[in-house]
Amino acid sequence: MDAVLFNGWGPLGRTLLVGVLAYAALIFILRLSGKRTLAKMNAFDLVVTVAIGSTLATIVLNKSVALAEGTLALALLVAMQYGVSWSSTRWPALRRLVTGEPRLLLRHGVMLDDAxxxxxxxxxxVRAALRAAGVARVDAAAAVVLETDGSFSVIADEPEGEASSLHGLR
Known part of the structure; x- marks a missing residue:
């Protein structure tokens, strides 16, 4: 029967050693890939961030996963995220497929029921997002946008024309 509270010093030593080395490898990989890797700009980035965390936990806690295999898995996730984000900046169709588009939920104080x-x-x-942004009256808001990362943006007043951050939203 496996020990529930203590399995011996060997597994603790392995966890300590592999944890420190896997963490160092992850920091090294993330420094190479750049700040964009963990930016959480959209849902895809969030999924990759969660997958990286899950992979790190697997490396540290699963005895059947060698450090080299786990480090390769981390590098693969980061490289794939790098490749997709690099490609999506060059091909708008891929960007729409991977990230989606922000969606206008309220315009000039009017909730957009279809959206x-x-x-x-x-x-x-939407009202909660307005309150969080310090907007007391719904009709005082120029817009509420559901961003590609699932967060809400509240615009209190809107400049007209091309300078508007709402330009191009449907």
Whole structure:
């Protein structure tokens, strides 16, 4: 029967050694790949960040995964994320496929019911975003946007024309 509370000093030593080395490898890989790797600019980036964390935990805790294999898995995830983000800056069709597009949920104080339904966002969630941004009245907001990372952006007043951050949103 396996020990529930203590399995011996060997497994603790392995966890300590592999944990430190895997962490160092991850920091090295992330420094090579650049800040964009963990930027969480959209849902794809969030998924990669979670996958990196899960892979690190597997390396540290799963005896059947060697440090070299785990480090390769980390490098592969980071390289794939780098490749997809690099490609999506060059090909708009790939960018739309991977990241989606921001969605306008409220415009000039009016909730856009079709957009709310399509994005499965409730009016109360939009009101909560307004409150979090310090906007007391719904009709005082120029816009609320559901961003590609799932966060809300609240625009209190909107300049007209091309300078608007809302330009091009549907």
């Amino acid at each position: 709310l339904r399509d994005t499965r966002i409730t009016r109360e969630e």
